[in-house]
Amino acid sequence: MPNAGEGWPVGLVLVAAGQGTRLGAGMPKALVPLGHGPRSAPVIVHALRAALRCRALTSVVVVAPADPDGMAQLSAAVASVPVPPGVSVTVVPGGAERADSVALGLAALPTEVGVVLVHDAARALTPVEVFDRVIHAVHSGHAAVTPALPVTDTVKQVTVGPTGVETVAATVDRSTLRAVQTPQGFLRETLERAHREFGAGSAAPLATDDCGMVEAHGGRVTVVAGSPRALKITTPHDLEVAAAWLDDDNDNPDPDSSPDPRRARDVVAPEGTRRTEGLPGRPLLVVLSGLPGVGKTTIARALCRRIGAAHLRVDTVEQGLLRGGLPEDELVAQGYGATYAVATDQLAVGTPVVADMVNGISLAREAWDEVAAATGARLVRVLVECSDPGLHRRRVEGRAPDLEGHRLPSWEEVRDRELESWVEADVCLDTAVLSAEEAVERIIAQVEDGT
């Protein structure tokens, strides 16, 4: 039985109708120039470009300031952004409150959209991995999902005295607090219901985010990792921070042409490609998880060639154990165990490792956490899926074994194999829409995002 939302078209409501009072630029925030020199472009242009890096989107509705000038200027800015084939981008006027703007954008999404992301244009530099994580969680059956970061400051509750002086009433336990970001993702019917019952037109106190409306009707909201780069540009200082990040990206567009002293060592890579390894003394461990036939081995090989990593493929280990006389019923446990052990040896001498196996259950995945902890490796968790079951089946049924004696699973075996949802995944790759090279780029971008 597929999860609700799995494979459904994904639409984005990009809200950009706010006035930006706290920024105080004298114009709607989405039109304020962000960045210096040739990188300078209105906030909405950066926000839309960043969102369109997410290959799962099929429709985007940008919600603009409702006044004719705002609408015209924002539409012109949106029209300047190149849009990938097959994606529709429309602009609609917004409302007085953020919730009004979201509702207007939601109503304008094409009917076939079953999964909806709601995103602040003000979070203009949000990395694509955050979009991917949220979509993956919704496609895995979570009806409402928010990215979030732990709160790092000590948080106090205050009371305000009659003269306006604040005094501390209590210190709040921050260990369970999270600062939530966007894009927030939903099954469309969940978001529509939340807005109907707790949105701007209702008598209920208005939540400041869409997940808040789902919570108000008792709905469950799942949290996935956010990113500091999903900063909401609210104040002039935030605008400077975001512009500095863009300068930094501009100064270091390609690690090949500007070697980063933090990188461990140079590896041979084809001309024009980027090279990435872990930090010195901190080797990189990339763990792939996904059903047979989704394309893990193709991605693993391409990634290993690219970054000079050891390719640890459990199939190869298992074939060796079988040839040595290991009984079939011990194969998986012994194969996985041997692969963890070899990975530990490789990482201990500083060799980056790409682990290529189904890793379908939490026990298997947690063992990789232990390998990383034991070797001090930087762990990047990559979920590989194929959202098109027909294509997946053709791949499973069309492939030939490349290892002596390797019995490939039937489609029925693959379909029935357990693959637990993996909300901790750092990168989710859909091989129905991504080539192996694009998948490798995504992994490398994630590695670099965290260095």
Ligand SMILES: Nc1ccn([C@@H]2O[C@H](COP(=O)(O)OP(=O)(O)OP(=O)(O)O)[C@@H](O)[C@H]2O)c(=O)n1
């Ligand atoms: N009526 C509104 C209010 C806000 N937003 C959007 O919601 C996001 C988050 O809002 P916020 O950052 O608070 O933006 P502003 O409302 O513009 O800022 P301020 O509160 O400082 O005026 C922004 O992308 C903003 O454009 C919107 O579409 N419609």
Ligand SMILES: C[C@](O)(CO)[C@H](O)COP(=O)(O)O
């Ligand atoms: C939705 C939101 O981005 C979650 O952090 C935020 O609540 C919107 O901004 P606002 O300042 O609360 O309107």
